[in-house]
Amino acid sequence: MPAPGENLRINSARLWDSLMEMALIGPGVAGGCNRQTLTDADGEGRHLFKRWCEAAGMTMGVDTMGNMFASRPGTDPDALPVYMGSHLDTQPTGGKYDGVLGVLGALEVVRTINDMGLKTRHPIVVTNWTNEEGARFAPAMLASGVFAGIHTQDYAYDRTDPEGKRFGDELARIGWVGDEVVGARKMKAMFELHIEQGPILEAEGKSIGVVTHGQGLWWLEITLTGKDAHTGSTPMAMRVNAGLGMARITERVHQIAMSHQPNAVGAVGQVFVHPNSRNVIPGKVVFTVDIRSPEQAKLDAMRAEVERAAHAVAAELGLGCSIEPVGHFDPVTFDPELVGIVRASAEKLGYTHMDIVSGAGHDACWINRVAPTTMVMCPCVDGLSHNEAEEISPEWAAAGTDVLLHAVLQVAEVVE
Ligand code: HGY
Ligand code: MN
Ligand code: MN
Numbered sequence: 056m057p058a059p060g061e062n063l064r065i066n067s068a069r070l071w072d073s074l075m076e077m078a079l080i081g082p083g084v085a086g087g088c089n090r091q092t093l094t095d096a097d098g099e100g101r102h103l104f105k106r107w108c109e110a111a112g113m114t115m116g117v118d119t120m121g122n123m124f125a126s127r128p129g130t131d132p133d134a135l136p137v138y139m140g141s142h143l144d145t146q147p148t149g150g151k152y153d154g155v156l157g158v159l160g161a162l163e164v165v166r167t168i169n170d171m172g173l174k175t176r177h178p179i180v181v182t183n184w185t186n187e188e189g190a191r192f193a194p195a196m197l198a199s200g201v202f203a204g205i206h207t208q209d210y211a212y213d214r215t216d217p218e219g220k221r222f223g224d225e226l227a228r229i230g231w232v233g234d235e236v237v238g239a240r241k242m243k244a245m246f247e248l249h250i251e252q253g254p255i256l257e258a259e260g261k262s263i264g265v266v267t268h269g270q271g272l273w274w275l276e277i278t279l280t281g282k283d284a285h286t287g288s289t290p291m292a293m294r295v296n297a298g299l300g301m302a303r304i305t306e307r308v309h310q311i312a313m314s315h316q317p318n319a320v321g322a323v324g325q326v327f328v329h330p331n332s333r334n335v336i337p338g339k340v341v342f343t344v345d346i347r348s349p350e351q352a353k354l355d356a357m358r359a360e361v362e363r364a365a366h367a368v369a370a371e372l373g374l375g376c377s378i379e380p381v382g383h384f385d386p387v388t389f390d391p392e393l394v395g396i397v398r399a400s401a402e403k404l405g406y407t408h409m410d411i412v413s414g415a416g417h418d419a420c421w422i423n424r425v426a427p428t429t430m431v432m433c434p435c436v437d438g439l440s441h442n443e444a445e446e447i448s449p450e451w452a453a454a455g456t457d458v459l460l461h462a463v464l465q466v467a468e469v470v471e
Contacts (some may be wrong), residue, residue, distance in 0.1 A: 056127050059469060061403050063171065063318040065460055067453035069448050070163040074452065077103065077143070077159060083264055088151055092144035092186040093121075093222065097219055098229035101141050104158065113181065117233025119208060120198040121185040124240065127165050129178040130470050137175075137467040138426070139164065139459060140182025142418060146190050150250075150445020152435065152452070157248040158183050160456040164463055175467035177243055184418040191216045193343070194274060194382030195387045199418035203425045205384075206464050214236025217327070228232060232426035235261070241428035244393055244466050247419035248459045250447055254438025255411060261400040262454040263408035264432030269420045270318075270349040270412060273358045274382030276341065277304065277365055280375035283330060283338035298328060298337035300374045307364040308344050315353045320414070321346040321361070349412045387413075387420045390427035393466070397431050400461035406454050415440070431458050 080100045081090025090096045091354045101123065105115050108125035116124040161181040168175070184202075189195025200206045209211065212223030216445030226232050235389040251257075256264050281295035322345055329339040344361055348354040361377055369376035376384025401408040411432060413420075422428045433455035436446040 059171075059173070059461070059464060061070070062220065063460070065163045065167045065453060065456045067171070067449055069166065069232040070160065070452055070456055071449045072108065073152060073159045073162065074155060075431055077155055081145065083148060083257035083443045087150045087444040087445060088145040089147050090143065090145045090149070091147060091191045092188065093191070093229055094227065097144055101183065101231060103163070104143060105231065108161055108181060111162065111169060113165065116235050118202070118235035118237045118348050119232055119233040120201050120237045121233065122198050122202060122237065123183040125181040127168070127179045127434060129467065131176045134177040134455060135241055136178035136180045137463055138180045138182055138242045138245040138345070140184065140465055141247050141249055142187030144186055144188050146380045146441050148441070148443050149188075150431060150440055150443060152250050152445055152447050153440050154187055154248055154249070154253065156433070156447070156452060156455065160248045160452070160459055163456050164460045168464070172356055173274050173464070174470050175466040176470050179398055179463065179467055186222070189337070189382060190284045192222045195416050196418050196421050197222070198237075199421040203421040204238060205421055205424070208237060219435050238425070242422070244390070245419065245422045245426050245428040246393070246459055246463060247417055247428070247430045249417055249432055250435040250440060250445070251411070251432045251438065252415045252435060252440035256409070256432065256434035257425060257436065257438060259409055261409045262406045262433065262451060263458055265394060265398045265401065266389060266409050266413050267410050267428035267431055268349055268389065268412045269387035269417065270347045270414055271351065271354045271384055271386040272345065272347040272382065272416055273291060273354065273380060275344040275346070275358070275361060276379045276381045277344060278377045279369060281336070281372070284336045286334045286336055289336060292434070294336055295338070295373050296336050297340040300368050300372050301326065301342050302341040303368045304365050305342075307368065308346065308361055311357055311360045311364065312346065315348065315357055319348045319357060320351050321357060343381065347414070351386055354386065384416065384420055387423055389423060390428040393427055393429035393462070396462045396465055397429060397458060400458045400465070403461060404457050406458065431455050431462065448470050
């Protein structure tokens with residue numbers, strides 16, 4: 056049967072209503088969301104998503120990492136399913152759309168297929184990946200990483216949050232330890248719809264990002280040890296100031312990223328200062344360096360330069376210095392055939408589009424290791440994300456979801 060014509064579109068109002076309803080769960084303080092992974096709010100959002108999926112006639116499977124898989128049967132039960140999804144967990148000061156658009160957009164695709172009474176040869180599965188953000192439990196994309204065989208489940212279960220709580224204990228506490236073996240599911244293809252989280256699409260006036268690649272990243276956790284001492288009575292020459300070391304290394308990270316322009320970024324986002332008292336020179340600082348590039352050579356060079364700089368600064372200041380990689384993936388090339396299907400779907404639907412490299416990491420980056428995978432992107436206002444003011448237009452949300460609909464239907468093969 057020919058693929059549906061360009062007049063087949065999703066129900067934009069229904070999608071927007073679902074996005075706004077999900078945003079009420081784990082609300083932030085400035086209009087965004089704080090639905091961090093494995094919190095009660097995450098658990099509540101999962102239950103709502105499950106209810107919606109079951110109301111759309113899907114059956115829900117959950118694996119031992121809490122990954123959720125809502126299945127819509129195909130006419131051929133032996134055909135490998137086509138997956139689409141993203142993540143419902145957010146940053147502490149996250150927006151309403153990062154990840155959520157990819158999960159609820161996929162749900163809207165199924166709702167639309169149901170409305171049209173379409174059947175597909177391949178089953179279709181809507182997915183919510185646990186702990187994509189890595190904000191509470193590093194690294195990012197933890198559960199999709201276990202699914203893809205990058206991490207063991209034991210490693211994942213033993214990851215702790217800043218309060219020392221274990222991932223495995225928190226997953227059990229919210230009641231989302233499933234019974235499926237992680238990674239046992241096989242896929243024909245996986246699509247992830249996501250906001251760009253950068254300024255390019257909006258600046259270029261494009262509604263759709265055809266994602267050909269994803270940049271690689273390193274998260275390097277640096278621990279500097281000095282000596283707690285009185286900020287008033289300790290002579291400057293006697294100080295062993297871990298906070299000063301962190302400041303100098305933060306500046307060096309910026310300089311290293313700037314020296315590798317274009318296509319290189321670097322910053323320090325998370326810092327724990329001990330004892331974090333106004334009148335105590337910090338005797339210990341633990342902070343994470345985030346460096347990224349789509350070019351392997353630049354990524355590797357930046358890691359080496361950051362580590363050299365950290366040890367040099369520590370030596371200057373008489374500090375102890377240890378560096379632990381707590382997150383990493385190399386630059387990603389998505390499946391060229393699926394990328395072509397996304398591009399053709401955007402063209403068929405008359406949406407402006409351009410090829411783009413994803414600046415952010417996504418579950419698709421890991422699933423790309425075990426199944427043909429690609430992404431669809433839509434713009435976001437001012438390219439802003441990981442900020443409660445993150446915003447998109449209903450039109451952009453609909454455009455991305457329309458493209459997802461047509462790409463998935465083509466790969467899942469409409470039969471009647
Ligand atoms: O860090 C990232 O790129 C993603 O938002 N977790
Ligand atoms: Mn995301
Ligand atoms: Mn994010």
